[in-house]
Amino acid sequence: MPNNLLSLEMAVAMETEGENHHIVKALNLLRSRICDTGFIFKDSSDGNYSKLKFMISSSVAEACNNSILLLGPRGSGKLAVLDLVIQDLLLQYPDSISVVRLSGLLHSDDISAFKEIARQLCMEHQLLFSKAASFDDNSQFMVAVLKECGLAHKSVIFILDEFDLFAQGKQRLLYSLLDAMQSVSSQAVVIGISCRLDADQLLEKRVRSRFSHRKLLFLPPSIEDSQRLLALMLTLPLESGLPYDYAVEFNKRVQNIIEDKKFKEIFNKYLNFDSSVKHLLRFLFYAVSHMDLQTGFLSRENFETASSSIQRQPKLECLKNCSILELYILVCMKRLEVKEKSLCNFNAVMKEYKSVHDSFQTSDYYARNVCLRAFEHLIHRELICFSDNRGHSLSVEFRPVKLLISSGELYQGLKAYQSCPAILQKLIDS
């Protein structure tokens, strides 16, 4: 985010002047608000936050074992809410909670997962950890510590991020964890986080039988909720040390922007793609970071730039950077495809290229080795790819390739390309 950095630098410069001190302050306030998950997720009374907090805190207070799954698409705030809840509970029960965090991406095999659990438990209780301990040692150690913790009224909270990845193989980790929770003395909560909605179906039946199947579903907010959140986030508080007049004016302008029809269009188009909270916050952060520090107010243009800088069209941009020769190759491949020759290799493309050149007498005719370079370049950019993984020993020229860009996009790209030869346009039109 170079723009962001730039505005920060400017902000620092402004601060030395002292003139626009309150503008910088307002900007900082908005930014910290956007980054603060508590501000977003805590307010709702019947939301997942209060439900989850009730579940975990009652398991801690009543010394029972629970296993909970947090499900929902990416960016819907599963981990953020959980972190908030755990922060709160650590304040509420300072010595009776210890947290063990595992990620499916790092510890999906049982041996490393047990090792990591043992390490974190050792850290938590200031015990000496040995890397050399075996799988059996570590799993027995875990059970022993769970028991001791239970006797000392301590709950161990296991957070398994990317839960679906733990459900591969024999699921020894999950089985041992959930089986250890069947004894009276242990006191543990297992929380799995996954974006796969069928995560609990992945469990083996004996593991599933031991799982307590608490499920919390995190859903993206509706458009109306998002708008409310947007207004809430961008409204400056009137009594926070900011000049009163400035804050009132700022809020008025924000209100105007929100009610603006064009803004609504941008906003809806943005959320049509992905309505998750994280996506919305990213948008807001971009917009706020583009705020004009001279005037100190947000404008609609800020949001427009934010929207366009987030929603990019990578394939079209890729086309924009292609050379003329590369465009020729793409168009040739397209023509071959239309001729029902879905499989082609470099030689076939060269033949087509030659025939195009012969029939239209274009000025751009390059030698074979130059074309090969361009061809390889396209492969690296993933505009075309090899159609199968076999035949690595074959040289590039003989391996069959496929086009990775649809005709519609190619057409659009050629139109947008300024120095595109007219002949190419004609070829693609026909």
Next chain:
Amino acid sequence: MHSNLAPFFVYTLRSPHFSHLPHRCFLPHSFIPLHQTLTRTSIFNPSMASTPKKSRQSPSKSKLRSPIAAPVTPHSLPTRRSTRLSSLLTDSPKTPNLVDAFNETPKRRRRIGEKTEPVAKSRLDFSHKDKVSTRNSSIKVENEKDSAQFLKTRSKKSESDEIPFAPQSPEQSKSVKRKRKEEGEKTIELSKKRNGKDELFAPTSPDQSETKKRKRKNEVEKTVVTRAKAARKEGKIAKVQYYKKVVYDGGEFEVGDDVYVKRREDATSDEEDPEMEDCKLCFSSGDEIMIECDSCLGGFHLKCLTPPLKDVPEGDWICEICEGRKMGKDVDFPKPPEGKKLVRTMRQKLHSSDLWAARIESIWKEVDGCYWCRVRWYMIPEETSVGRQPHNLSRELYRTNDFAKIEMESVLRHCFVMTPKEYAKASNEGDDVFLCEYEYDIRWHSFKRLADIDDERENSDEGDSDEDWNAGKESDSDTDEDVDYEEENIKIAQSQPPTSHQLAANLHKGRFSGLQKIGTKRIPEHIRSHKQTNLERAKASLLLASLPKSLPCRNKEMDEITTFIKGAISDNQCLGRCLYIHGVPGTGKTMSVLSVMRSLRSEVDAGNIKPYCFVEINGLKLASPENIYKVIYEALNGHRVGWKEALRLLNERFVEGKKTGGEADRPCILLIDELDLLVTRNQSVLYNILDWPTKPHSKLIVIGIANTMDLPEKLLPRISSRMGIQRLCFAPYNYQQLQEIISSRLNGIDIFEKQAMEFASRKVAAISGDARRALEICRRAAEIADYRMKKLALNPDNVAAGKGLVCMADVEAAIQEMFQAPHIQVMKNCSRLSKIFLTAMVHELYKTGMGETTFEKLATTVSCICTSNGEVFPGYDILLQVGCKLGECRIILCEAGAKHRLQKLQLNFPSDDVTFSLRDCKDLPWLSKYLM
């Protein structure tokens, strides 16, 4: 605490003189330590000698009990009422709930006044005796072991810190048990002998005491001498002799007893030990009924109160002075009249740190003849690092892991430290009853619950062993249970000394080191002062972890398992056998086997069955199938070897019949849970294990548990022929059974609507018949109800917060959460483009009839749909991202996004689900025409 040992060093210096005391007859009066004169009183207690059976009881106890034996009407009795609560409630501040709690608990009345007469008598005796000035710290040896053996047992135990019956080390526990048994028998013999002696002496009257005393003493001397000689004959280096029970100074002290220990030598007011404390207002004891304040534990005559009470009130009672103090007023107890010294009971001294309480761990006689014991200190809450916490009960003590060797001289008399459960039942032990629930670590200043040891014990003597225990008590012998308990305590007592270099905690070198560090610095208040609501109690009893008292609906299967095992091990021949148990998860397979093993163990204890070893292994907890040899060998012999070596040794034992010791001759029961996990490629592990029972000398019984019915059929024929003969099927529970299981757990807690429970059990029975599921649904329903109730309670407008019952709606919600896949909700709430994307997929499916499509085809469909409905086509790249996001949630199955237009897509759910969820979409009403 260590610095407090100073007074005992004084004793040590003096001990040579006193060590010979038992052998001398006369001593100048002044030499006798004060507390000895106190304890001596009990010897002349008439009740002691009256019945030989009582002789095992501690003197003070018997003193308390004897008068009660006489039938008396409660009203004429001077009673003192203790309102100690059985539940763990703080005595302050009072909550309205307390009354309820009290009503539920059995009432206890302490009758202190009854004691007055015997006490007075004994005091008389005591004065008389003083004139005669007999030195009568008679010591009787009840049981002895040579020190070497004792040390051996101890060291063996210290190796393992597991609970004796933990399945991981059945071998060890068993050996311990046997030893116990032997000891028990020994004790029985000895105590019989002692009984005989006692009968000889009974009845003892104070006047005859001289001769009797001498006689007894002589005898004692004789036994001691002979035992000592015997020890010497055996040629052991037994310099120190250990005893199980010692009569010292008239008090019988046994290993495992709780005692008061003298702390200061210069305590002035310790001359008397008032068995009966004075009224705090009139400063006399008298025969009136006294009531105990629940805050200061002071006694008050009913008539001395203002206004005077006629009866002991129900519930908690707090004296006016404490009440005044609580209100913030500065009230003092009335000063005693001039010349009347305020006499404190031992309990009061303990609470003001003038005395200590301790538990005797072992007793021995030094070479010089003086008696020593090793004790484990108890601590009053004030002495801990956090001080008295608001939730501490007035009679609460902490057990520490601090040990000390003290001379028996400084032991005063018995007190009774109990677990909360025992405490709740205790009624007549008098003033010296204390409660101990936590252990306090003096090095780390942390607390830990003691509950589990007692739980274990309780589980073990549940049911049949109960009669045993009673029988044992009547015959006045140490039963196995008693000894068990002591052994366990010794075991716990071995909380090893601080190691010089720190070991890694997770390396298993016989035990995990450093676990004692784990503990709370303070006992969290919410655990103790919290009064459980009905819902919370229901939740706790529905927990999977909480073991039910009985196992309903599995009697037939359990009988079958019992007959199988009994048939297998009671044969003299003990031909090995296999049993294969199968059934879907959550039908109580493992639990039934374990409960059968528990009841068999108590039968072993009772002597009905020959002892056996029991090894429990879970296939899923093994790192690899071959590791099972290692685990079995370790469980049987206690050594850790590699699996190949273990296999060789096990083959030696089971195939060649080579027995290594006495224990190896026992039949061995091997329980393998999740048997299917042991299947390797050549199935050698299963073959080996199932082949051993067929060998003539193996004495091995294998019980395998797995889910699939046809596991034997899937295996090689040579294995299935060995395993598949005897099978037992655990059918899924039907709804009546599930209902019975739930209601048996919720016994006495009436918070579930009848239909709600039936609904839950019917639903689970229809789906899986898994009892765990049924319990979890009910627990979740209770949680939902609890959440609902608490939210209503927050809102002051909602006065009618419902009946507090778990209703149908809660169960419905719980079932929804558990069984319904969340995809429909996600599809309803996903972004606009995702909805269009899904609609296009369904449309494509209907159009082509093919489940699978590519991204390019789909994109053209989407653009068609968009243009015909006035929607802006977002572009290929964005559409690709939308598809990938749906793929992440597994609403659709798709290949990696890098394949772009060649990407293959497929719906992960039936197209009807998509239709159902998107049909009534408000933003995009036109979707429905593509979904039909």
